[in-house]
Amino acid sequence: MLQRRNRRKMAATAVAAALALTAAACGGDDSSGEDGGAVTIWMSLDQSVVDGIQKQMDIAAEEAGIEVNIERVDGIDKLIKTKIQAGDVPDIALLPQPGVVASVVELGAAFPLDDVLDTGALESSMVAGALDAGMVDDQLYGLLTSMNVKSLIFYPKKAFEEAGYPQPESLDELTELAEQIKSDGGTPWCLTMESGDATGWVATDWMEDLVMRYGGVDAYNDWVSHDLPFTDPVVKEAAAYFEGVALTEDNVLGGQQAITATPFTEAAKPMFDEGKPGCWLLKQGSFFVGPDFLPEDVFANLDEELGVMGFPPAEAGGENPVLGGGDLAVLMSDSEDAKTAMNLLATADIGKDAAPVSSFISPFKDFDASLYPSETTRTIANVAYDSTAFLFDGSDSMPAEVGAGSFWKEMTAWLNGDTDIDTALQNIDDSWPAS
């Protein structure tokens, strides 16, 4: 009898579970959509950026005679696909990667912008290559609205200037600088990349920056789409330079084992050691200018303490592409109001209120740089404005098993000394899905 009662309890639980699942599946929410002609824009940017953009948007929208509502949503890159399937989409969505834009286009949910925006004027007012980042099948679908920059080298400003080190103009000069730091008894590179289950992205950022420098924009794009294999001489040249940085004796604080073992968050701290910097150079993205990654007193006196410069081009004065990321505005409705709102987003002014209070960087070269909250942010913005091409993080656009899989893992294994670079590159190439 006891057993029988237990069975009943079990079955009851199972039925309850089944019902709970059905209830969850049906319980979607039906907010947004058609609400009285107002244009809705979704974005996942920080609240301070959203507020700033809304403020400027309100002013511009009133002039244009439309109404625009900006909604902050979480994880729009995943959300947007489910919402498209549910038929519940905003008029404009700010998507964080070209790959996401492409998949939205593939789902037939986006409208091309070539005839909506004055692309000729944007070409000259935005950072070089900004429009290319939003191209899908030779049509413009994504408009770069905010950006971040990854091709940066941070250094301890005071000590660096005291030592009288020059700012390198080319990759060779960067190597010379590292040699000079070493001969002065210092350790040149702060290179740490442990990042939990995402360990490896620091190394893939390095590789992307170097591939675009040695191969140029076209080779970089071919490499991202696998028209250029990982075993190509250009990729090997890039890897060789990175090997020189990472695995040369005494080049990295803590030596080889420290690279993969130390959390990436710790990289900047030794630069501000009492007395002499523990290491001098750190290649990281603009997001690193934050209280999580810098010592408190450095963050409080950012402009005096932290120096930043662009990751140098291959040849001094030559092609100077920049690696970065950003949000691309995608038009998901062909109403006139939505098109008007899209044009309002395509102005430098839209970021006026967002820039002073956040890490927002405008992709417009004519943006009033005095609005940036610090000299550091201004320098970072200028690195992008002075570049010859702004290129999105390539590993994000590769298939996940490569871009967030084998590329990370093989780089990590190589830097940890478990495999050699040729094997690592061959393994990555082999892992590219056939299709």
Next chain:
Amino acid sequence: MLEKTLTAFITVLAGVSAALALYWVLNKISELLPEKYEERLKPWFYILPAYLAIAIFVIYPAVQTFIYSFKTKVGFPAESWTGFDNYTTLLASDAFRQTLLNTFLWILFVPAAVVILGLLVALLADRLPTKGENAVKTLIFMPMAISMVGAATVWGLVYDYRPPGRPQVGLLNGIVAAFGGDPIAWLQQNAFHFNSFLLMVMLLWMNVGFAMVLLSAAVKGVPSETLEAARIDGADERQVYVRVVLPQIKGTIVTVFITVLIGVMKVFDIVFVMTNGNFNTNIIGNEFYLQFFNNNNQGAAAAIAVMLMLAVIPIMIYQVRNFRAEEAAR
């Protein structure tokens, strides 16, 4: 919030009443039958929903997984049959063979170590005064209550590494530094799979308490007459344990061993959180996750699951037989 609470409440209520209604209907149906059949068939009617639930939630996914393991691009428009390709590609890859080797090391080492340590603690704690025994057991059982990810955070601080000259946050490197040594990147040391063993220690830490509780209960259940008889016959303490206690708790030992063994075969969180399989610490549970969620390669993930299933089935059969034999002997 209110809406969600209400939904949850209604769901539970609807679920329970639906189950009640179902049994009421089944009962009615059986009562409609002639009395002879009613008695014979009623148990079956009552068991039916449970079996149905198992069929839907266990057997159907298992069969589906088996089918998927012979397909590629599952869930994509390009879904197609590939025969044994998923299996051959996996088994031909060097990385996957290392993954299998690591998993094998876990299987070899962890269950045996858990049983031995658990037994040791159980036997030794048994000789302490009650208060001491309780204190020791509580301490050793405590890790069992921590989630795997929580444990990983704790052990992350044990194995943490900072470059030489930096303040060492990690416990082990703190000790090394105190003796003037250079810090060691523990989880990166993969000579002889050393780092895999460091990860296994975490699972030991979590499971010894479980083994101890079961084994301790079993030890206490050994009739003291048998011990006395052995002692009167001149057995020393070692002989009492090995010849008298152990044979009497053999059933519990086997159960603990197999429970831990099956747990080890499925282990995932520890490796995922600590290294994500980097530095040659990958194991089959983590590889499954990577193939399924990261690589979107459901075919390969299914093939891994099938291999795991095939490996677990003999152990399950042994366990069920063992259990039956015990029941029969009782």
